[in-house]
């Protein structure tokens with residue numbers, strides 16, 4: 639797929655990513671947005687996202703992101719092309735209606751749980767990130783430092799800074815081309831990935847301190863209640879990275895981390911070291927993701943959620959011969 643071909647003849651293009659956008663989602667959306675604006679200055683292009691974390695301010699034109707959908711787009715002003723990145727259409731959020739009304743829809747994603755929801759689909763579950771897929775559909779000669787930075791941030795975030803097993807030789811070859819554009823990549827990674835506010839570190843500390851081991855230490859579980867978030871004046875964006883830290887526990891094959899989103903409702907993040915396919919489990923509970931990283935929303939108390947998930951995890955661990 640080449641974007642030039644796909645948007646040929648289109649005068650208006652909408653771009654959207656998933657709710658609670660992560661680095662890959664923000665990077666992929668902004669890179670494509672910046673590219674289309676640069677290469678096709680006469681086309682109307684808009685990017686729709688839920689408000690991303692402040693750390694992504696270093697990406698150019700973050701203030702152009704539309705977090706709302708106004709009446710003119712909602713009524714007659716539909717887009718010629720709407721591109722959904724890093725998601726299925728059900729997770730786009732407010733702009734889902736724009737996807738539905740667009741004359742042509744394109745879906746670019748790397749989630750194994752995504753069957754492809756556009757009229758044109760580019761879904762590659764082997765790819766490190768949607769940002770890597772965005773790189774592939776752009777002409778290298780049209781890239782610039784700002785576009786390269788956005789793609790790099792996306793790839794770095796979804797690969798845990800190029801250390802997860804989704805990092806391929808191609809991922810690193812692309813990363814090498816990107817840093818050659820000259821942006822300050824150590825600074826960008828430090829500020830968007832590693833640096834935490836004091837409160838974020840306190841929440842990480844609590845999640846670690848209050849974690850429990852189940853299944854003979856093969857699964858680590860932790861959660862943050864709504865009242866804890868409120869106490870620290872924090873929100874879901876302050877919990878980024880906690881699940882990965884838990885999953886670094888020696889001996890644990892997988893991790894359940896959840897935070898409360900409502901009365902008897904939790905957003906669940908699952909991580910695995912490879913023996914458990916957490917995407918399968920998340921899909922079963924109405925979510926999705928990758929083999930080693932997936933998520934869903936579940937109802938019940940903290941312990942209801944743990945019990946429901948652990949049945950599936952236990953079954954897979956038994957099949958893999960990890961437990962008896």
Ligand code: AMP
Pocket residue numbers: 656729749751881906907908924925926927928931932933934935
């Ligand atoms: P998270 O733990 O929420 O950061 O998500 C881990 C991975 O699973 C990411 O690639 C998410 O995009 C994906 N994911 C999380 N929740 C869902 C969901 N409800 N539906 C589909 N994919 C999800």
Ligand code: MN
Pocket residue numbers: 656660662663724
């Ligand atoms: Mn994502």
Ligand code: MN
Pocket residue numbers: 662663724748767768796
């Ligand atoms: Mn992604």
